[in-house]
Amino acid sequence: MNDSPQSSSDQGRKALHAVLRPVAAADRWLDRVDPGTHRRIKGLRLVTAYGIAAALGTLQDIAQSVPSSVSLGYLAGSFALWASVSEGKATRAESSRDLTLLCFSAALGAALFVMLSEPLQRFGRAGPELILVSGAFLVGYLKRFGVLGAGIGSQIYIGELLAYGAHLTIHDLWAIGIAALIATLGSVVPRMLSGPAERPAVAAVLSAGPPVSPGRPSPEFFMGLQAAIGALIIVVLDHLIALEESTWAITACTYVVAGSATGTIQRVRRRIVGTLIGVPIGLACLPVAEHAPLLIWAAAALAMIVYAMALPERYDIACGAFAFTLIVTLAASGMHSIPVLAARAWETLLGGTLGLAAAMFIFPLRSAERSK
Template sequence: MTLAPLQLDLRRTTLFKGARIVASYGMAAVLALALARLLGLGPQERELTLMLAANMALWACVSEAGRSRLHGACLLVLLCVAFVLGAGSFAWLSGLLTHAGVVAPEFALLIGAAAVGGLRRFGSAGAGVGSQFYIGQMLAWSLGLRADHLALLLVAGLASVGAALLARGLLTEFIPPQAPAAPEPPGPDTLTAIEMGLQSGCGALLVLALDALVGLKEPAWAVTACVYVIAGSPAQTLARGRQRMVGTVVGVALGLAALPLVYRAPWLAWVGSAAAMMLYTTALAARYDLACGAFAFTLMVTLAAQGEHSLAVLAARAWETLLGAAIAMILARVLRVLRVRRAAGEAGP
């Protein structure tokens, strides 16, 4: 058995992007806190605004792939708007579902789950918008966002846009105007994108149904793993599922091993998280397993630094991520069987 090469993307543009991701998170938190204090918000509202803004800016910078400063800035604004719409739609729809008493409010996530796969038809920009919409919904669910929090969401959006644009302006490699831009690879065709959206939605529905039956500790992460493992073909989905499982197990193990240091010196968690997010950026294109490991490690140590000391909760982040990836892989195998049978039927006797 041979180990795969690291295949990290260490180009200057990628390293600058990693630095933007880390910087935008911190700057958005500072700007959100300043705006919240200026508006006289209470401690709970300030914390909620800070969490929304920091995550919005971070994932906008992850998804942004602009060809120039102006193009990148426009994409960042669009991605932040998608996040606000996702979080706002969840807060509104979950309130309606709770009032109606028909289904659990988290079933509003199905819209975002389908958007992640369906919008890939429109290239990297569409994939980023779908991802941001879903992340906004998921964070609104995790933070318990309600319809009366929409004003806080707008404040967080302003802070996030400002921080992301500032990071984009300060931490961008200068590229001469005459340098030709690399053509963007085409997205999947419309039928494949619709199929991916339905797969993502069905996977999320299965996770939420399982949560309703047995009560998962962190179902949001199972849904997320399922949604992001889905790829353009069953073979790619199976490969990404295996990579996500391996990366998550290794990342969680390293994160748990680092907990004693984090408890003694919480600042080490943020240093380690920044380094892990840089690794995430450089590994995402070619080594999905490394990227998933870096993300899992970041999640473990930041949760511990924020006061989460329950090993049961921390472990749930791991095994429920594995559950979501497994559900996506099962759906991929079912789809593969259906395609083979359909092809055999079209071929005739």
């Protein structure tokens, strides 16, 4: 007989070690990506900010008082989420100030879109998309004002993008303002609670470009111009061949442009790698999204925590986590069309490629090191 207590105990320990081995490997990976756990805390904070803002926006007393064609919770949650991603200060007071500015910058972008889109409707779908070109320019140009400037430019573009996707009109201005207030509350409260446990990594957020030359526009101006021209080409392509998800291409083009052509090449390569990994994993989870949406939302929250941890150094991991999040949350919200989801993937790659071409051929910038 080999069923002695000693052999049973050994088998139990082996089984426990087999179960804990992947957990230990994941823990070691987390320590390499985020040695001090600071970004994990930020990841938890941005997920919490989204949850608080989205929940407040769906409260019946608030939602009923805001006549709007869009979900107030969705708008407020998105404002709060991306404000939390862009914010990068070390103290509660500075972070709260920046979060407020960032939330209202997103509202400004949405308001600009609804006010400008109506006269551009006569140009068809390409008309409102032209407004996104202005946001693409600001994403690059406002980086000249540091981390906060970069965040404000990004938030203005995100506000325009949300307004475009939700088909907001001039009648939704009141809802946009209320969403900004809710988003401010939803994003500031978690930051006040996280306190000094966060140490934002801002050194690598802005790619180093060449120094400013006297009498010549700043490198950030050319970055904005590169993103805007790439976005404009996508708008023209959409008008000519009717792209399925042109805004995904515009967004990819906007965010891959870095402070130098070399930096843009690296960002494009990492975005492609991340997208090619994250999208198939997300598509594989579609059956789960249909039958267990709560599990999928939990997986999306974990992916956003990984996204916050990976930025800015591991852009490939961040893009993969974000691509996975987008696919599974769309599926959990009822979008199960494989052709549409695939179109969003390949048009993201198209946008990245156009952003790379713009950075290489339209006023190309050299890195600071090479310009010396």
